[in-house]
Amino acid sequence: NAGVMQNPRHLVRRRGQEARLRCSPMKGHSHVYWYRQLPEEGLKFMVYLQKENIIDESGMPKERFSAEFPKEGPSILRIQQVVRGDSAAYFCASSPTGGNNYGYTFGSGTRLTVV
Amino acid sequence: AQSVTQPDIHITVSEGASLELRCNYSYGATPYLFWYVQSPGQGLQLLLKYFSGDTLVQGIKGFEAEFKRSQSSFNLRKPSVHWSDAAEYFCAGLVSGGSNYKLTFGKGTLLTVNP
Numbered sequence: 001n002a003g004v005m006q007n008p009r010h011l012v013r014r015r016g017q018e019a020r021l022r023c024s025p026m027k028g029h030s031h032v033y034w035y036r037q038l039p040e041e042g043l044k045f046m047v048y049l050q051k052e053n054i055i056d057e058s059g060m061p062k063e064r065f066s067a068e069f070p071k072e073g074p075s076i077l078r079i080q081q082v083v084r085g086d087s088a089a090y091f092c093a094s095s096p097t098g099g100n101n102y103g104y105t106f107g108s109g110t111r112l113t114v115v
Numbered sequence: 116a117q118s119v120t121q122p123d124i125h126i127t128v129s130e131g132a133s134l135e136l137r138c139n140y141s142y143g144a145t146p147y148l149f150w151y152v153q154s155p156g157q158g159l160q161l162l163l164k165y166f167s168g169d170t171l172v173q174g175i176k177g178f179e180a181e182f183k184r185s186q187s188s189f190n191l192r193k194p195s196v197h198w199s200d201a202a203e204y205f206c207a208g209l210v211s212g213g214s215n216y217k218l219t220f221g222k223g224t225l226l227t228v229n230p
Binding site for chain 2 (some may be wrong): 091098101104106111
């Protein structure tokens with residue numbers, strides 16, 4: 001029973017390029033959450049999605065960032081025109097129902113480096 | 116505002132010594148509280164969680180935590196540290212009901228274990 005799968009593990013992009021981060025939730029989980037970890041900081045909530053719906057994107061930067069969770073396939077966090085300040089670790093978590101009543105399961109993260 | 120504070124950025128202990136990592140919370144109501152561990156380059160693993168009931172919570176890897184409402188604390192403890200416990204530890208919380216999926220993380224405590 002695979003856990004939350006994120007890929008790629010490491011991603012290097014030049015300034016101005018696009019970054020696409022993928023997250024496949026645990027089997028049977030239909031709720032996905034994205035968090036960002038900046039250097040020497042704790043994780044910060046970005047967005048909560050269910051299949052085909054964005055439930056809460058209050059933690060997403062207003063520009064360049066978008067997320068989706070299609071009916072089929074993984075959830076995608078997309079960052080357009082990346083800048084150095086986007087360099088961070090991005091973690092995805094999933095749960096079988098909405099809310100964190102049982103403790104999230106986190107993936108191993110994607111470490112984005114913008115050069 | 117809801118917050119979780121970890122006062123110690125870095126702690127060093129000797130192998131075999133006891134460990135206590137501090138966590139303080141600020142919430143309007145009793146929060147759900149969690150401790151996660153992150154090994155270098157890895158994702159977050161849930162050590163234990165507190166929802167209600169017994170204030171002393173047992174977790175994996177020999178860890179425990181005690182919820183103290185009077186002190187707004189949820190400190191993590193282990194009686195005898197192993198070298199493999201060297202990692203970064205994050206305390207996190209959320210409130211039940213409403214946005215009960217949005218974890219608030221502390222900034223983490225880095226644990227170094229000396230032989």
